[in-house]
Amino acid sequence: MTELDTRPPEAAPPRTDVDDLVQHDRVHGSVYTDPEVFELEMEQIFRRGWVYVGHESEVPEPGDYVTRRIGGQPVILTRGKDGVVRVLMNRCAHRGNRLCNAESGNSTTFRCPYHGWTFNNDGSLVGVPMRTGYDKEFLARRSEIGLAPTARTDSYRGFVFASLAAEGITLAEHLGRATTAIDRLLALSPDGRLDLRAGWMKHQHMSNWKMVMENNVDGYHALFTHESVYSAVREAKVSHVPSKVEVCVRDMGDGHSEIDYSAEYTRLDEEFVWFGRAPRAKLPNYVAAMERAHGPADTHRALVVGPPHTLIFPNLFLAEMNIMMVEPIAPGETVAYTTPALIPGQDELNGRMLRRTEGAMGPAGFLIADDGEIGARNQLGLAARKPDWIVLARGRDTDEADETGLVNHDKSAETPQRGWWAHWAEVLGGRYNSRDGAES
Amino acid sequence: MTEPAAATGTPVDPALEPDVLAFLHLEARLADEARYSEWESLWAADGVYWVPMGPDHDPRVNLSYVYDNRKRIRSRVAQLNSGARHSQTPPSVMRRLLTNVEVLDRGADTVTVGANFVLYEYRHALTTWAGRVVHTVRRRPDGSLELVAKTVHLVNAGGPVPTLAFLI
Numbered sequence A: 001m002t003e004l005d006t007r008p009p010e011a012a013p014p015r016t017d018v019d020d021l022v023q024h025d026r027v028h029g030s031v032y033t034d035p036e037v038f039e040l041e042m043e044q045i046f047r048r049g050w051v052y053v054g055h056e057s058e059v060p061e062p063g064d065y066v067t068r069r070i071g072g073q074p075v076i077l078t079r080g081k082d083g084v085v086r087v088l089m090n091r092c093a094h095r096g097n098r099l100c101n102a103e104s105g106n107s108t109t110f111r112c113p114y115h116g117w118t119f120n121n122d123g124s125l126v127g128v129p130m131r132t133g134y135d136k137e138f139l140a141r142r143s144e145i146g147l148a149p150t151a152r153t154d155s156y157r158g159f160v161f162a163s164l165a166a167e168g169i170t171l172a173e174h175l176g177r178a179t180t181a182i183d184r185l186l187a188l189s190p191d192g193r194l195d196l197r198a199g200w201m202k203h204q205h206m207s208n209w210k211m212v213m214e215n216n217v218d219g220y221h222a223l224f225t226h227e228s229v230y231s232a233v234r235e236a237k238v239s240h241v242p243s244k245v246e247v248c249v250r251d252m253g254d255g256h257s258e259i260d261y262s263a264e265y266t267r268l269d270e271e272f273v274w275f276g277r278a279p280r281a282k283l284p285n286y287v288a289a290m291e292r293a294h295g296p297a298d299t300h301r302a303l304v305v306g307p308p309h310t311l312i313f314p315n316l317f318l319a320e321m322n323i324m325m326v327e328p329i330a331p332g333e334t335v336a337y338t339t340p341a342l343i344p345g346q347d348e349l350n351g352r353m354l355r356r357t358e359g360a361m362g363p364a365g366f367l368i369a370d371d372g373e374i375g376a377r378n379q380l381g382l383a384a385r386k387p388d389w390i391v392l393a394r395g396r397d398t399d400e401a402d403e404t405g406l407v408n409h410d411k412s413a414e415t416p417q418r419g420w421w422a423h424w425a426e427v428l429g430g431r432y433n434s435r436d437g438a439e440s
Numbered sequence B: 001m002t003e004p005a006a007a008t009g010t011p012v013d014p015a016l017e018p019d020v021l022a023f024l025h026l027e028a029r030l031a032d033e034a035r036y037s038e039w040e041s042l043w044a045a046d047g048v049y050w051v052p053m054g055p056d057h058d059p060r061v062n063l064s065y066v067y068d069n070r071k072r073i074r075s076r077v078a079q080l081n082s083g084a085r086h087s088q089t090p091p092s093v094m095r096r097l098l099t100n101v102e103v104l105d106r107g108a109d110t111v112t113v114g115a116n117f118v119l120y121e122y123r124h125a126l127t128t129w130a131g132r133v134v135h136t137v138r139r140r141p142d143g144s145l146e147l148v149a150k151t152v153h154l155v156n157a158g159g160p161v162p163t164l165a166f167l168i
């Protein structure tokens, strides 16, 4: 067992020597503020690794598209006439104009407003106006010119990820154990599908993107940051005092982590604790559809265990019945996108879900508005360069390894943060995305 | 019961009763001055406070920034009054202008009023908010007024939106 590190602060580490910034139970404060670290993150995490882009339900029909950004680069997530979901770089192959300028829509072709080049939504160039101005050699090469696809696109049960790098580990390797969280969410859908089309709240956070992400799996802050909810509005769904509940935190490996309420809910053996304790009788159609699909026993279990509270590295948070994706803008600025994970066809459930999302999440949410404020103050605090280190030692001697990862039965342990940072250092150090066994 | 005119509807009646206009100005000032409980007392039992994310959104199928029924208005005010709503501790310093006021619709005992607004909010820095606000005000049998609906169409509803924990 080790003691809290009380070594005197050293001189600031060399700026991009990642291993000097992350030391298991402490992290150098500059990781949130240094523009060079931010650039390195864009390169190693967002341009080389797998990044969550969107959900297949956002583009259900051929021609449907949504526009997104991956590490600052504009992309189009679209479904082709062939039904295939693609992620294309949103840049005209002629002279670089941003091709698609709407957030969402339906179009099987994109016509560039600058000089009128037209592209099919599979990326191929299908129209060049005034073609007589081009010579034979160009026209012969025309079929090679098109929208650049992201180097790799893959999905897991409707969740679409892309990598801008041609080489590296597979999506399955990247997701690792995090697929269990997606499975847990989809177990709450009678047919295993979701509908992410209620609209995205776009919430500007004046803090570093990692602060926004890791706060989501911080089981320590709720009693303090969200005191106003529990004191003035309603009690927490289960106690936030770690000794009173069987809630654990888990470093799932590969940067993914979670707060897991399932043992506590199972102990209570009560359905919908995670959904405002709504009684079954209020959701008869949903419960009936679940029982038709899964049978009474599995339905009961799914409704007891509830949804995941799981962070999927680097930019996706399964926020129970919400999906949050996070976009870094600058070292001190982030946009969080949030939408409820609606269940297709379940109007009575979905109506409640909309109101619950508005209540908790986004810029006016009872919870996230305060998380955003605390994040902004964290950024303001970190403008002080001393002390050098942020302390993440909580629970470090009580982490237990099992087949699900590294588990700590104290909900307030900083186990998820230690997992996040260890992985972050691996990725920024260039060791993760090109590790042995990666396919080329 | 007539359908409330859309946020961009055509004015139907140029004459707005002075006490209704004064009521709207009071609502604005109580929100500006973080007088939460007094602001809450303006609301009718069936009141709805709504900040949609798009101009023609339907709250039954679209997510909103705020969609508070009367019960949630009470919770929002209780949270603000707790002193621990960090995103409004201390409260933003605010002043808003309500202008281009038009009567959009009349019901048996209600009047729906559209206006443009500009709101200057100072917390860490000065933030300017602007949009269209539509109020529906009901006259009670005793002649007094209560707020039935307040809908705020932000010009930046498309986002990203900074923290919006104050009363807009």
Ligand code: FES
Binding pocket: A092, A093, A094, A095, A096, A097, A112, A113, A114, A115, A116, A117
């Ligand atoms: S830049 Fe698109 S057609 Fe010229």
Ligand SMILES: [Fe+2]
Binding pocket: A215, A221, A222, A225, A226, A367, A371
């Ligand atoms: Fe929080």
